[in-house]
Amino acid sequence: MFGIKKFLFGDGLNENLPPDVKSAVSAWLAQETASLESSHFLTRYVVVDIASDGLDPASNSLTGIAATVVHQGIVSPEQSVYVDLTSADEAIQARQLAAFLRFIGKSPLVAYHVAYVSAFLQNLLKKRLGIAFAARWVDLAWLLPAMFDEISHKPMPLDDWLTAFGLDVGEGRRSPSENNLMLARLLQMLMVRAHAKGVDGVEALIGESKASSHLRRTH
Amino acid sequence: MDVEQVESMLRQEGQRRAAGNTQAFLARHAPFNKMAPTALQLFAEKAHIAFYPAGSVIVGPESGNVRFFYLIESGKVQARQAGEVTVTEYSILSLGVGECFPIGAVTAGRPSTNIYTAVEDSFCYQLPAEHYLTLMATSPEFNLFCTQYIASLLDQSRRQLQAQFAQKASEQQTLNSPLAGIGARNPVSVLPDTPLRAALEAMSQLGIGSMVVADAAKKPVGIFTRSDLLDRVVLADLPLTAPISQAMSASPFTLNEHATAYDAMLAMATHGIRHVLVTDHAGCLSGVVSERDLFALQRVGLRQIRQAIESAPSVEALKASAADVRQLSFNMLAQGIGAEQLTQFISALNDALTRRVIQLNLDRHDFAGIDWCWLAFGSEGRDEQTFSTDQDNGIVYTVPEGDDKEALKQRFLAFALDTNKDLDQVGFPLCKGNIMASNPQWCLTLDEWRAQFSKWIRTPEPVALLNATIFFDFRPLYGKSELSDSMRRHLLSQASATPIFLQAMARNALEVGPPLGKIRDFVTDLEPDHPGKIDLKKYGSRIFVDVARIYALAAGVHSTNTIQRLKLSAQKMNIKGEEINAVLDGLNFIQLLRLQHQYLEGEPGRQGDNLIDPDKLNELDRRILKESFRQARKIQSRLKLDYQVNN
Structure with missing residues (x-):
């Protein structure tokens, strides 16, 4: 019995969590994928970016997580969360993370350099909630060169893409929330291009993203 | 949490x-x-x-x-x-x-x-x-x-x-223009088997007087007009379920879109028809040209008239332009332009004519270094003139220090006399009451005008009140308009501070009421010389004009135009927008009837009178006229209340 649970939920839910957190996380684990994903327009994408106190997911920790929804072609700041993790209290962090899971649901997540973002998230979620965080990730860093190869056929720094599209990169460092809005804009443009290329639907997009990553890494 | x-x-x-x-x-x-x-x-x-x-x-x-x-x-x-x-x-x-x-x-x-x-x-x-x-x-x-x-x-x-309006009026289309650019394009048509009821409903909905009947390939096979309705449907007892083909005039007259307006006009004259169908190269219906459309072609251009006036070398040349103004206003009236626009339009062109006459006379009379201004009074001052209104004008000037006032006045009078005569030549008859700049009484310095105004306001005797209705509607036409502004400020401050004067004006204005009968719709025996007729100026528009003047003077409104006076004083006095709009609609309708009567029924070349026979109006016009008179009575009762007049 324990083995199945462990198999399904990774190492299993942290048993010491308060009941409301536990039930929220269980609910998230049991949640099905949102049904309406027949086109990019109908798919609820959640753009995610993080702030950390260093670059190494193994030794550094997260200080903040920002997420913004892109749904039906629209980005709305109203559909955003920010998780401020600078508070040291683990109990508070656990509840915040449970709330974060509630917000993202089982929507496909979008990030720039998924490996980096997801590693930080996986570490923290494992530590605080005891779960193995797995999500469907769309990696803009690899998708952009696949979709806009007339601009660049290999990955480039985010600001180069923004500049190439005539978007305002702003001055200084962007906060994760601000960065998400830029990523969201790129996603909006990318969805139009993907449709034109016949890459319809989230699975196809993830497929492109993986293929691009594989091709461009190995060739 | x-x-x-x-x-x-x-x-x-x-x-x-x-x-x-x-x-x-x-x-x-x-x-x-x-x-x-x-x-x-x-x-x-x-x-x-x-x-x-x-x-x-x-x-x-x-x-x-x-x-x-x-x-x-x-x-x-x-x-x-x-x-x-x-x-x-x-x-x-x-x-x-x-x-x-x-x-x-x-x-x-x-x-x-x-x-x-x-x-x-x-x-x-x-x-x-x-x-x-x-x-x-x-x-x-x-x-x-x-x-x-x-x-x-x-x-x-x-x-x-x-701009579109002006452009439309000035587009000098000629009778040589191809039919492709005239009349209605892509008109509505019905199939020959359409039941009459459906066709009539469509005509009523679209507000059109005729319906083209075309086959499935859009080739015209007939036309059905309102007069066919009477002869071929109502009198012929044709049921409304019958197809329109039974009531239409078959094989209608058609012309290719490359034919000219002249061809269409000729066809109408020879065949006694009012509509010509226009077809494209394939013989399919592409337009309808009506008599009215062709009539509109013959208009005189606004821009041309203005240019002609402004560059006219002589009074002779201005006479021709004045005739054009008359023709143009006639055409515009016929095309259904509203009274307000039309009177303003006529006023604008008449102003241009008057200014040119003044300019031409200034060649012979030099007033360099002297501040003066030509004033228009009465209906001209209110921007409400119809074409051949009498002249009502005057001059205001200031005497430069050290100049001889009497000598200067003589110079102005000589100039005014020439100008008055020329204006008469151009088509503005001399004023029978001699309210003209050449009359020494109305060629005054700024101080004299102010004193005159003050005197009329302080002692509101019958003559003073009558003068007030003419002179207080002044407007600068040529020269230094600051002088006229100064007169206006003086007038408004004096008038609004003298309730007795305003009350006397109100009493005067209320002496004549709208001719609404207690039993019959209209009272038509007020003018003994013209039994059965109503004087639309005396018992109609003048009521509005008089009330507007009093409210404008009381509220300190600078405008002289009746519609503007009513609108602006209503704002100041908190009269509701819809209330004042109903009043303005009433005034506009009466003015329109006057204009139509003068231009369309009078002898060509002569201004008609303001006497209309209400029995000759159609039912709709009669009802609107009645409502317009009610609006006149309404503002009169308001005036009565505001100024506590009991008569």
Whole structure:
């Protein structure tokens, strides 16, 4: 019995969590994928970016997580969360993370350099909630060169893409929330291009993203 | 706090932070850069960001009521007029970063009249309409921006309409123009087996007097007009279920679109028909030309007349222009131009004529270094003249220090006499009451005019009151208008401070009432010499004019035009908009009847009288006239109350 649970939920839910957190996380684990994903327009994408106190997911920790929804072609700041993790209290962090899971649901997540973002998230979620965080990730860093190869056929720094599209990169460092809005804009443009290329639907997009990553890494 | 509450906190924080970069954008663009931080926060949190690839339509008439206020963040958007009628100055307008649309439509909650298309890949902020309205209500800067924008839009559309109107009037189409450019294009047609009822319903709905019957290939096979309805349907007892082909005139007269207006006119004259169908190269129906359309072609151009007047070398030449003005006003009246526009139009051209006459006379009379102004009184002063109104004019001047006043006055009188005579030549008859600048009584210095006004106001005897109705409606026509302004300020300050005078004016104005009968609709025996007729000036328009003058003097309104006087004093005195509009409609209708009577029924070349026989009006006009007189009575009773007149 324990083995199945462990198999399904990774190492299993942290048993010491308060009941409301536990039930929220269980609910998230049991949640099905949102049904309406027949086109990019109908798919609820959640753009995610993080702030950390260093670059190494193994030794550094997260200080903040920002997420913004892109749904039906629209980005709305109203559909955003920010998780401020600078508070040291683990109990508070656990509840915040449970709330974060509630917000993202089982929507496909979008990030720039998924490996980096997801590693930080996986570490923290494992530590605080005891779960193995797995999500469907769309990696803009690899998708952009696949979709806009007339601009660049290999990955480039985010600001180069923004500049190439005539978007305002702003001055200084962007906060994760601000960065998400830029990523969201790129996603909006990318969805139009993907449709034109016949890459319809989230699975196809993830497929492109993986293929691009594989091709461009190995060739 | 449980997970749900924490989530809503995270959302609040997320929303606040995500709004950050929108705010940075707003801070760089007017009017947002002047708005309060809370207003910007609202905008940034509530506005969606949408991407529109090049070529995609953002919003258009088909999108229904506009749900968002759009602000362009990047890219370029093109606004294109959707319908055929151009409402604004532009037909295509390019909008760039920081520009907003469609302000008028989102404010009114109606569909946009323009089609907005992204011409480059564009990002737009789109603020939902409800938050847009909140912002309008809470941010004075945003409100000002939007209302000014809407006002400029209205202003633009008004100017555009005027320009179109002027252009239309001045387009000198000739009888040589091809039929392709005349009359209605792509007219409605029905199939021959259409039941009469359906065809008649369509005619009634579209407000058209005739219906073309065409076969499936759009080839015209007949025409059905309102007169056919009487002869072939009603009198012939034809049921409304019968096909229209049984009642139409078969094989209608058609002409190719390359035929000229002259051909159409000839056809109408020879065949005794009122409509000619126009067909394209394939013989399919492409237009209908009516008698009315052809008539409209013969108009004299506005621009040409103005140019001719302004460059006329002599009084002789002006006479010809004056005849053109008459012809043009006649045509415009026939085309159904409203009374207000028409009188203003005539006034504008008459002003131009008068100014040119004055200029020509100034060649022989030099008043360099002297401040003076030619004044128009009476209906001319009110901008309400019909074509051949008598002259009512005067001169105001100031005597330069050291000059001999009497000598100067003689010079002005000599100049005025020449001018008065020339104006008579041009078609403005000399004033029977001698209210003319050449009369020493009405050629006065500024101080003399002021003293004269004060005297009339202080001692409101019958003569003074009569003069007030003529002279207080003065308007500068040529020269230094500051003198006239100074007279107006003097008049208004004196009049509004002298209630006894206003009361006397009111009593005078109430002496004549509208001819509404107690048993019959109209009283028609007020003029012993003209039994059965109503004097529309004496018992109609003058009532409005007199009341308007009193209210304008009391409220300190500078305008002399009756409609403006009523509108402006109503604002000042808090009279409801719809109430005053009904009054103005009444006045306009009476004026229109007067004009129609004078131009269309009088002898050509001579001004008619103001006497109409109400029995000869059609039922609709009679009812409107009755309502117009009721409006006259209404403002009279208001005046009576306001000035406590009991008679």
